[in-house]
Amino acid sequence: MRRVLEYLCAGLLALPAPAAVVHEVFSAYHHIQVRDEAGLRILSFNGSQETRMSLVNHLEGHFDYTEYFHIPIVLNPGLSNVLMVGLGGGSTQRAYAYYYPRVRVDTVEIDPEVVVIARRFFGVLESPQHRIHVADGRVFLRRNPTRYDAILMDAYQTGRYGSDAPHHLVTREFFQLAATNLTPNGVIMYNVIGTLGGWKAERVGALYRTMKTVFPQVHWFAAENSMNVVLLGVKSREPLTLPVLRQKYEEQRKRQVLMPPAMAVRVNAFRTNVPPAAARAPVLTDHYVPPTALR
């Protein structure tokens, strides 16, 4: 009898720990849920995961695509001003505050509820070095005279059929605005939810083509543990290639610039060819953004 009970207990312990909902709220934009599951704190909008963070070490557990947002540091370790559009659980902001505390970061987030949650449940801190603005990204950019060394785009609306970038943040006019808000050697990084050749490839292609109408160079990084492609728009005409990027990374490693441990892998994911879907994708403008271009 005792043995049976022991087996039963062991069996119960082997079951995955039940997910605990820590916080739940309906905002103007989403049904937002924060839950703890298998050592991770997860932020979800309408059921889709936006941020993952290890409960043991807040710098771990995130989606790997957020580490591509450190590429601007590899390109220019002296950068001082960064704008990030879209807060979520603040993986990038937490990492920037830890690795590059001297870099000034502005975050624009449209949903005030998300700001409250990032502060309370994801350890995102506000300081003179990290300011959070509750505003629309494009409205903020248009009104802000600050020139940024890097603009990081990760603003998404999640609905029943997945996550869509807001249509006014994917147009040629938006990228022109972003380019005027960048320093001469500035870069923009755009997280696109989609893949290169399959799922939502036309979205990646359309964004690539649209960015290419404004930036002389557009390159990309494909994420490994999620369906994301991060596009890199470079304002400078000096050609950026994998050897150049590797060399810049090596220089900084030698100077012992603190960076996420996997940065060497991230640097090697750099690609310069044209995504195959770009050829048949439309250039998106304020006047013409077919709803299907983002689906």
Added chain:
Amino acid sequence: MRTFCEILLVSTGGFIIMVLEIAGVRFLTKDFGGSFYVWISQIGMVMAALAFGYFCGGWLADQFPRPGRLAPLLAGTALFIAALPVLAPPLIGLIIQRHPLDRDIPMLWQKVDPALGSAVLFLLPCFVLAMLSPFTIRLAARALDRVGSASGRIYAASTVGSIAGVFVTGYALLDWLSLPAVFLLAGGLTLGLAGLCWYMNRFYAPRS
């Protein structure tokens, strides 16, 4: 023929109102952002235009019970709609450039500014188009004991036109056309309504 023209008039009016509402949200987003309040203000302002238009349209119908009177009004509205992409930047500029640049826009104005934008661009055309329904009810009511069915028919036709406007804009127009082309189309249809009103004059005897 007379009933057909009445139905065509109000259903096309309803269609254009919803084309303006749906395409208008896309149009306003580049200035006011993707905020929830852009949709709220567009829906609210179009409803306000409808209320005001029904009220004035009914009054106007009693004063001048002939559709030809609406033709110049609709023609002017048609020009306004077609010119929206040109008129919008200076008008919207007045609304958004009044906030100091070095400060975030207060939440209250983040909510109210899109409503002002909707009002400036879409209140007037939707107001004029909304006048068509009560005006046409006055024309269609030939006998007092048939006013119920006449007004029901007009409301139904106008709403069916609106439903078509929502789906055609969302499913097809925004996929196929640019926003200036959508506004040009809506303006062209409104101009067509002006012609229709002028044509319809022959069905209604001038007041003696």
